[in-house]
Amino acid sequence: MADHLEAVRALLSFLTNKEQNILKDINEIAGVGHRVVHGGEHFHQSVVVNQAVREILEATKKLAPLHNPPNLMGIDVCTELMVSVPQVAVFDTAFHQTLPPRAFIYAIPYRYYADDHVRRYGFHGISHRYVASRAAKILRGKIDNPRIITCHLGNGSSLCAVAQGQSRDTSMGFTPLSGVVMGTRSGDIDPTVVSFIAEKEQYSLTEVMDVLNRQSGVLGISGVSPDFRDLEKEAAQGHERARLALDVFAYSVARGVASLIPAIDGLDALAFTAGIGENSPKMRRRICSFLAWLGVVLNEDTNSENTGEREISARESKITVLVVPTDEEKIIAQETMEVLQQDKRAEKNRF
Ligand code: AMP
Numbered sequence: 001m002a003d004h005l006e007a008v009r010a011l012l013s014f015l016t017n018k019e020q021n022i023l024k025d026i027n028e029i030a031g032v033g034h035r036v037v038h039g040g041e042h043f044h045q046s047v048v049v050n051q052a053v054r055e056i057l058e059a060t061k062k063l064a065p066l067h068n069p070p071n072l073m074g075i076d077v078c079t080e081l082m083v084s085v086p087q088v089a090v091f092d093t094a095f096h097q098t099l100p101p102r103a104f105i106y107a108i109p110y111r112y113y114a115d116d117h118v119r120r121y122g123f124h125g126i127s128h129r130y131v132a133s134r135a136a137k138i139l140r141g142k143i144d145n146p147r148i149i150t151c152h153l154g155n156g157s158s159l160c161a162v163a164q165g166q167s168r169d170t171s172m173g174f175t176p177l178s179g180v181v182m183g184t185r186s187g188d189i190d191p192t193v194v195s196f197i198a199e200k201e202q203y204s205l206t207e208v209m210d211v212l213n214r215q216s217g218v219l220g221i222s223g224v225s226p227d228f229r230d231l232e233k234e235a236a237q238g239h240e241r242a243r244l245a246l247d248v249f250a251y252s253v254a255r256g257v258a259s260l261i262p263a264i265d266g267l268d269a270l271a272f273t274a275g276i277g278e279n280s281p282k283m284r285r286r287i288c289s290f291l292a293w294l295g296v297v298l299n300e301d302t303n304s305e306n307t308g309e310r311e312i313s314a315r316e317s318k319i320t321v322l323v324v325p326t327d328e329e330k331i332i333a334q335e336t337m338e339v340l341q342q343d344k345r346a347e348k349n350r351f
Contacts, residue, residue: 004070004073004074004077005077005080005081008074008077008078008081009081012026012081012082026081026082026085027084027085029082029085030085030086030337030340031085031086031087031088031336031337031339031340032078032082032085032086032087032088032336033046033088033090033332033333033335033336034049034071034074034075034078034087034088034089034090034332035071035090035092035126035328035332036057036068036071036075036089036090036091036092037064037067037068037071037091037092037093037123037176038060038063038064038067038068038091038092038093038121038123039060039089039091039092039093039094040056040059040060040063040093040117040121041097041117041119042056042060043056043089043091043093043094043097044094044097045091045094045339046088046089046090046091046094046335046336046338046339047088047089047339048086048087048088048339048340048343049075049079049086049087049088049089053089054072054075057071057072057075057089058072063117063121063174063175064175064176066213067176071089075087075089086340086343088335088336088339088340090126090331090332090335090336091125091126092123092124092125092126093121093122093123093125094125095122095125095126095128095129095160095167096120096121096122096123096125096160096167096170098166098167098168099120099122099167099168099169099170100168103120103168103169103170103263104119104120104121105119105120106118106119106120106173106174118174119174120170120172120173120174121172121173121174121175122158122160122167122170122171122172122173123156123158123170123172123176124152124156124158124160124172125160125167126328126331126332127150127152127273127274127326127328127331128150128152128158128160128162128167128170129167129331130324130326130327130328130330130331131150131152131271131273131324131326132148132150132160132162132165132271133165134271134309134324135148135150135269135271135322135324136148136165138309138311138322138324139268139269139320142320143268143269143320145163145164146268146269146320147161147162147163147264147265147266147267147268147269148161148162148163148264148267148268148269148270148271149161149162149257149260149261149264149267149269149270149271150162150271150273150324151253151257151270151271151272151273151277151287152273152274152277152326153253153272153273153274153275153276153277153283154183154274154275154276154277155182155183155184155226155275156176156182156183156185157171157179157180157181157182157183157187157253157274157276158170158171158172158176158179158180159171159179159180159253159256159257159260160260161260161261161263161264162264163263163264163265168263168264169260169263169264170260171187171256171260177209177212177213179256180249180252180253180256181217181218181221181248181249181252181253182217182218182226183217183218183219183226183227183228184213184214184215184216184217184219184220184226185212185213185214185216185217186212186216186217186220187217187252189212194208194209194212197211218231218245218246218248218249219245221241221244221245221248222234222239222241222242222244222245223241224239224241224242224245228246228275228276228280228283230242231245231246232246232280232282232283246283246286247286249283250283250286250287250289250290251290253287254287254288254290254291255290257270257287257291258291258294267294267319268319268320269319269320269321269322270288270291270296270319270320270321270322271321271322271323271324272284272312272321272322272323272324273323273324273325273326274326277323278323278325278326279306281303281304284298284303284312284321284323285298285300285303288321291319294318294319295317295318295319296313296317296318296319296321297313297314297316297317297318298312298313298314298317298321299311299312299313299314299315299317308323308325309322309323309324309325310322310323
């Protein structure tokens with residue numbers, strides 16, 4: 001597809017195609033839910049996109065230059081093609097707006113927070129919220145108000161400490177570059193590495209950020225692939241740097257989990273989700289092996305199955321370990337319905 005307009009037009013014509021028998025007419029669409037990566041400090045929940053919201057989203061473009069501009073493009077194109085259909089923005093950052101200041105303030109001059117909103121935001125909030133709420137449901141009866149760390153491990157990876165259903169701390173920061181090691185992103189590094197690479201390669205800052213965003217992570221370490229299936233295959237055949245990349249990743253996740261425990265005063269459950277978290281028993285085993293001191297014991301049978309949502313810890317494990325397939329689309333759809341219903345109620349009250 002040449003652009004977003006063409007892509008959404010093709011999608012709508014597919015949905016309204018008689019043979020598909022999905023929609024008779026575009027007007028059957030009650031609303032469109034958009035995943036918007038960065039909502040800055042403005043949005044604590046999902047909103048119907050109006051002119052004022054759109055202006056704020058335009059201003060938050062600079063906080064997530066890789067993600068928010070295409071998100072806005074999607075919103076604009078859907079608005080153009082479905083004039084009377086409301087558009088709803090569902091934010092990846094919103095769930096983390098409950099972080100206490102000690103978890104979101106960076107130890108740099110305060111004016112960068114006060115004037116420029118430089119702080120930890122956290123991402124994958126839609127997924128963390130869904131997985132934590134499913135985990136709490138699974139644990140109901142056994143543990144009330146569980147303290148959970150959700151591990152969203154996919155192309156992008158992040159961890160989130162949840163207590164009382166709220167995000168209390170998370171591994172990603174100002175942007176989705178920080179935190180644990182990822183497919184092509186470095187995760188946390190000493191910022192001095194930035195100036196070192198810039199000087200050595202005579203790179204601009206943009207070029208260095210490209211190295212950290214697209215050429216790093218397990219791809220950078222292994223030189224093989226950002227895809228964990230390739231890495232596991234290569235490692236099994238003795239590829240040393242593929243092995244190293246998997247080892248660095250597992251350790252970085254375990255270290256991240258341990259570092260989040262003070263945010264929720266302990267730990268009742270660990271929940272794995274997303275491409276790697278849901279599908280790689282080997283990676284879950286490796287991560288949990290670094291957490292044995294916490295009393296984490298896996299049940300090798302349930303860990304090796306591929307049967308969706310389930311408990312994978314052994315009976316004697318002090319921490320319940322779960323696999324919860326994430327369902328971001330479902331949450332976006334639910335949120336969209338809820339926001340539109342609230343909006344309708346508010347409208348009724350107004351008149
Ligand atoms: P996501 O961003 O959630 O779509 O996850 C993508 C990542 O999940 C990629 O790195 C895939 O290699 C990884 N992944 C998917 N299936 C498997 C699997 N069976 N074993 C290991 N990694 C997997």
